[in-house]
Amino acid sequence: MASFSNRLRQVILLVALTALGLLLVRELYIFLPGFLGAVTLYILSRRWYLVLTEKRKWNQNLTATFFILSFLLLVGWPMYFIINLLTPKINEVFSHSQELIQGLNAVSAQIKEWTGQEIFSAQNMKELQKRVANFLPAFLNSTAMILSNLIMMLFVYFFMLTNHTSMEKSFDYFLPLREESIDILGKETFSMVRANAIGIPLISFIQGVFALIGYWIFGVNDFVLWGFLTGVFAFFPIIGTTIIWLPIVVYLFSQGNSGAGIGLAIWSLLVTGNVDYLARVTLMKKLGNVHPLVTVLGVIVGLSLFGFWGFIFGPLLISYFLLLFKIYTSEFGPIHAVDNPHQHG
Known part of the structure; x- marks a missing residue:
């Protein structure tokens, strides 16, 4: 009876824990990207933090604050630069939307002449105009969410640094694995995060450079700006650079x-598009022995699950x-097959 009572209490407790x-x-869940960002920063900066606090005896709280300010400087300045570049271009697109529609009609007419298929019908053009009109409210809403996750990321990152010892010891308690398996997980996590956090930006930079060359060859104005923006959007697989070119x-x-x-169009499809695959095969393999298929499929899955940080945590x-x-x-x-080798005889 006592055993039944204990089992019942265990079930009730598990149900309550699961529900909570x-x-x-x-x-x-909306703050998951911020949490994943904090994990990324912790993994990339953990070694340097330990050197400063344990070997050089820096104050932990001040060192964590220094790391946060350094991150804001490294990320904030490029973001400010990107916004300054994009704002006049976005305004120009909205002020010349009729010319954009004429351009789409010209492309549609050319494709129809070649293939007999109409790409941009009147219905498609109306839908495009509606999406352009809804772009600004959606962009402002996503901006507020990004700022919220940025605050959450820095908050979690600070406490991960200052409580790193107790946090890492808790892994041995909560993970139901042998110590060597936990070590393998830790090494795999570090390797993958480093490979994607360093490798994918480098690959995007390479794509941006090749896109810039294409824009220069075919006489595009502000080719440096558009090459830079192509590199930024190259973070997103398959259709990333297409958004620009x-x-x-x-x-x-x-x-x-x-x-x-x-x-x-030919240059962008054959050169800018394929240099992405070649860079993944060579660079990602060298940084973390990551198969290109794992990277591409992982980013596709990760972006839908985790947002921006999916390019790291998807793979x-x-x-x-x-x-x-x-x-x-x-x-x-294999243990069960080895424990009793005579079980079939």
Whole structure:
């Protein structure tokens, strides 16, 4: 009877814990990108923080504050630069929206002449105009969410640094794995985060440079600016760079520069698009032995789950799945086949 009573209390406690956990996850999910950003910063800066606080005896709180201010400086200045570059261009697009539509019609007419298929119908153009009108409110809403997650990220990052010892010791208690398996997880996490946090920006920079060369060859004005923006949007796989070069192609068509528009489209598809794959094969393999397929699929999954930080934690999610499968087979799978070799005889 006592055993039944204990089992019942255990079930009730587990149900309560599960319900509270789901409630917390649901309410705090919007801050998940901020938490993942804090984890990224902690992994990348942990070594330097320990050197300053343990070897050089710096004050922990002051060192953590120094790291946060350094991050804001390194990220804030480029963001300010990007906003200053984008604002006049966005205003120009909104003030010349009719020319953009004419350019789209020119592209549609050219494609129809080649293939017989109409890409931009009257209905599609109305839908595009509606999306352009709704862009600004959606952008302002996402900006507020980004700022909220930035504050959460810095808040969590500060306490991860100042409480790193107790936090890391708790992993041994909460993770139901052997010590060597926990070490493997830790090394895999560090390797993947470093590879993606360093490798993907480098790959984006390479794509931006090749896009810049294409814009220069085909006579695009402000080719340095557009190359820079192409590199920024190269973070997003498959359609990332297309967001920049396709409107430029459309603009060239709208100005009657059909030859330059066709040439830039071919360059962007064959060169700018493929240099991404070549860089992933070489650079990501060297940084963290990350397969390009894991990176591409991981980013696609991660962006929908985690937002911007999905470019790091999406590939990590796939790597964790494969790694945990290996750990499971090493801890539980083969053991049963070896424990009793005569069980079939």
